[in-house]
Amino acid sequence: MSPALLEVTDLRHSYQTRQGEHTVLDGLTFSVERGEFVSIVGPSGCGKTTLLRSLSGLLRPSGGTVALGGTVIDGVPQGLAMVFQDYRGSLFPWRRVGENVEFPLLGSVPKSERRRRTEESLEAVGLAAAADRYPWQLSGGMQQRVAIARALAMRPELLLMDEPFASVDAQTRSDLEDLLLRVREQFDMTILFVTHDVDESVYLSTRVLSLSKAPTVQTADVTVPLAFPRDQITTREEGAFVTTRSEVARLIRQAGPGGLAA
Amino acid sequence: MSTAVAPGIRVQLTRFAIGWIGAVVLLGCWQLATARSDSAFFPTPLEIVADIHERWFSAGIGGGVLTDAFFQDVTPSLQRLALGLLVAWAVGISLGVVLGRVRTVAEYLEPLLHFMRALPGPVLLPLALVLVGTGTSMRVSLIAFGAVWPILFNTYSAVRQVPECFIDNAKVARVSRPALLFRVILPAASTGIFAGLRVSTSLGIILLIASELVAATDGIGFGLTQSQRSFQFVAMWSFIVALSLLGYVANLILSGVETRILRWHRLMAAIQD
Ligand SMILES: Nc1ncnc2c1ncn2[C@@H]1O[C@H](COP(=O)(O)OP(=O)(O)OP(=O)(O)O)[C@@H](O)[C@H]1O
Numbered sequence A: 001m002s003p004a005l006l007e008v009t010d011l012r013h014s015y016q017t018r019q020g021e022h023t024v025l026d027g028l029t030f031s032v033e034r035g036e037f038v039s040i041v042g043p044s045g046c047g048k049t050t051l052l053r054s055l056s057g058l059l060r061p062s063g064g065t066v067a068l069g070g071t072v073i074d075g076v077p078q079g080l081a082m083v084f085q086d087y088r089g090s091l092f093p094w095r096r097v098g099e100n101v102e103f104p105l106l107g108s109v110p111k112s113e114r115r116r117r118t119e120e121s122l123e124a125v126g127l128a129a130a131a132d133r134y135p136w137q138l139s140g141g142m143q144q145r146v147a148i149a150r151a152l153a154m155r156p157e158l159l160l161m162d163e164p165f166a167s168v169d170a171q172t173r174s175d176l177e178d179l180l181l182r183v184r185e186q187f188d189m190t191i192l193f194v195t196h197d198v199d200e201s202v203y204l205s206t207r208v209l210s211l212s213k214a215p216t217v218q219t220a221d222v223t224v225p226l227a228f229p230r231d232q233i234t235t236r237e238e239g240a241f242v243t244t245r246s247e248v249a250r251l252i253r254q255a256g257p258g259g260l261a262a
Numbered sequence B: 001m002s003t004a005v006a007p008g009i010r011v012q013l014t015r016f017a018i019g020w021i022g023a024v025v026l027l028g029c030w031q032l033a034t035a036r037s038d039s040a041f042f043p044t045p046l047e048i049v050a051d052i053h054e055r056w057f058s059a060g061i062g063g064g065v066l067t068d069a070f071f072q073d074v075t076p077s078l079q080r081l082a083l084g085l086l087v088a089w090a091v092g093i094s095l096g097v098v099l100g101r102v103r104t105v106a107e108y109l110e111p112l113l114h115f116m117r118a119l120p121g122p123v124l125l126p127l128a129l130v131l132v133g134t135g136t137s138m139r140v141s142l143i144a145f146g147a148v149w150p151i152l153f154n155t156y157s158a159v160r161q162v163p164e165c166f167i168d169n170a171k172v173a174r175v176s177r178p179a180l181l182f183r184v185i186l187p188a189a190s191t192g193i194f195a196g197l198r199v200s201t202s203l204g205i206i207l208l209i210a211s212e213l214v215a216a217t218d219g220i221g222f223g224l225t226q227s228q229r230s231f232q233f234v235a236m237w238s239f240i241v242a243l244s245l246l247g248y249v250a251n252l253i254l255s256g257v258e259t260r261i262l263r264w265h266r267l268m269a270a271i272q273d
């Protein structure tokens, strides 16, 4: 059997603070297979960003290992892209939209291929016409789509997303959710998606993992029995959606007083 | 966008026109006032212009316009200033980046650098004379030493303030270290760096003149003191005008480059106002 795309083993992290050691991740073990869409739900401050930073090699965890495609990572691995929580700090304001999307390819991909991938990625998020504008001339939702396009241009095997839709309005948010499901098909990616919204996690994923408050452990691993393509209205009405959502919510509440309400 | 830019241009043109009208009116008053007085210390602007032309630009088209005196009075100063500023900028920007990115280096060097910055450049003139002698290298090092601080500290603080998320994004894209520096850190810090360039340029001009006041045989500063000592007041004024032109042109060049490089920043600031 080939190794899982992502294997996390006993991942631990503590930050050194003035008050001493602050344990955030307290031993997480899970794996993600190729083709899965795994959501990670957890309350604010439980260490979701810390987890993704360890998975992407930006942060060296205090303990445990992360393996991508069977190789334990040490630094940022190849084949991985990340969409950050704050879109305002993600795009470079001195580069035009197209130049931002092209950025990760500079120096490693020949020019004609760069142009092709940039166009294709912007096309996929519906922003082909905005290539020559600056990011700060776009709305928040559009900027987040540019950030997604930039990730797509890297052709990642694994896409990490850190609460990417947390700061846009509800309508934009459902549009972005459907856009994400579409590009996942088109680009054949495995996605690990962090959110604090149980509804969103069930709607998008094939599997939901939930985390407790810090010091954080895993509290649930629920498979979502819903077919693709999904639909904002009919999928959310399905019995399987409702029961899965309740199951996840219940597991989260059992795991810790306060739970997601925090 | 285009609708937002059009009135901007009109406003700029108006400002430009007002600026020039102001200058012309001022010159007119100066002309009138000095023409009425018969003080030798205050020649009329027309006399000064005539002297500048005669002194530096009267070699004729065949002779290349510039006179020998130009190469004696102005060229050496330009060379010293350019060289001194180049050294100051190169050292200031590179050291500023290192300080801004490597916390431990900053902790070790910062107190020392602040102490050194507190020394006013001209005070070092006697020391520079002893250490580096009276040649061009003395003047260049004095300019470099004095002008390095604003660019160094501006770069340092601008680089330190580059948002960590920009760096993270670049790291996830697996960019090389040079690419991280030239494509992310320097552009993100560019507004601060340019502010430093401007201040260091005006400081450089002051130090240039200071350095040419002692043990010099040519240059604007030398010409200025020479003409003053020999009571050639029209010539003295010509040198003063040459100096202010030097500052003006230097600023013009810097603004031109800045306008090009920081176009995005100006547009962004205009939107967010
Ligand atoms: N660099 C750091 N130094 C010290 N403590 C930190 C650091 N980064 C995060 N923390 C702490 O670790 C905990 C987890 O932070 P993290 O950002 O990973 O949480 P999160 O789940 O992403 O929260 P949110 O939902 O608000 O984004 C928080 O208590 C935070 O204060």
Ligand SMILES: [Mg+2]
Binding pocket: A048, A049, A050, A085, A162, A163
């Ligand atoms: Mg977070």
